Amino acid sequence: MPWLKKNLLSPTDEDAIVAAIGRAEEGNRGEVRVHLEKKCPHPGGPLARAEEKFYRLGMHQTLEATGVILYVAVQEQVAAVYAGPGVHTCCPRSFWKEITEEVSRGAREGELIDTLVAAVDSIGDLLREHIPGTKEIENELPDEVSVS
Numbered sequence: 564m565p566w567l568k569k570n571l572l573s574p575t576d577e578d579a580i581v582a583a584i585g586r587a588e589e590g591n592r593g594e595v596r597v598h599l600e601k602k603c604p605h606p607g608g609p610l611a612r613a614e615e616k617f618y619r620l621g622m623h624q625t626l627e628a629t630g631v632i633l634y635v636a637v638q639e640q641v642a643a644v645y646a647g648p649g650v651h652t653c654c655p656r657s658f659w660k661e662i663t664e665e666v667s668r669g670a671r672e673g674e675l676i677d678t679l680v681a682a683v684d685s686i687g688d689l690l691r692e693h694i695p696g697t698k699e700i701e702n703e704l705p706d707e708v709s710v711s
Contacts, residue, residue, distance in 0.1 A: 571599050571637055576676045577708055583680040584706040587687025592694045593629045593650060594704045595686055596620060597679060600711045603636035609643035609663075612636070616709070617645045625649075625703050629694055631686055635666060637675065642666035644686075653693040662686065 572580075580597055587595045598616045605612035613634035617623060622630030628649035635642045642663040646654065662682045669678025 571601070571710055572676075572708065579676060579680050580683065580708050581706050583683035583687075587683045587690065588702065588706070589687065589691075590695060590697075591629075591687070591690035592627050592696050593631055593686075593690035594622065594625050594702075595683060595690075596622060596630070596632045596704060596707070596709060597683065598632055598634045598709045598711070599637055601636070601638045603639055603641065609634055609636055609639075609641045610645065613643040613645035616711075617647070620704070620709060622704060623647060627694075629690075630704065631690070633662070633666070633679070633682060633686065635670065635675070635679070637670060640667050640670035642670070642682075650690065650694060654689055658685075658689060 584595050603609050603612050605615060613632055616634060617632045622632055625647065628647035631644065631646045631650055633644050644659045644662055662685060666678050666682050669675045
């Protein structure tokens with residue numbers, strides 16, 4: 564697994580995040596992904612990189628445009644969330660800011676995995692509140708942590 568070689572996640576850490584993704588997608592029409600990399604290579608910063616990864620991972624192709632990606636540049640200790648229009652337009656901007664600040668704090672304080680799991684769980688709660696229901700296509704995207 565490439566991310567193990569990059570020392571970003573242990574198998575146990577990955578399992579915890581993947582389980583959180585599964586929980587986050589229950590009872591709503593959203594699709595959640597987590598993307599990690601050591602440093603943000605995008606000159607526009609973490610939000611621009613999150614948007615780029617959103618499209619590269621095909622998250623824009625969900626049936627109801629309800630994809631959400633949580634992006635983290637681990638060494639730089641920064642995070643961003645990018646959501647498709649089916650989610651972004653119905654969720655308060657302050658929510659995304661709180662999520663990214665908490666994940667960034669967790670990265671700085673050595674609690675990245677715990678804060679990632681909590682952030683994904685919070686995203687799931689928000690999705691259940693704003694886009695509840697079931698998906699016409701079950702699990703459109705894989706429940707996994709992507710790394711570059």
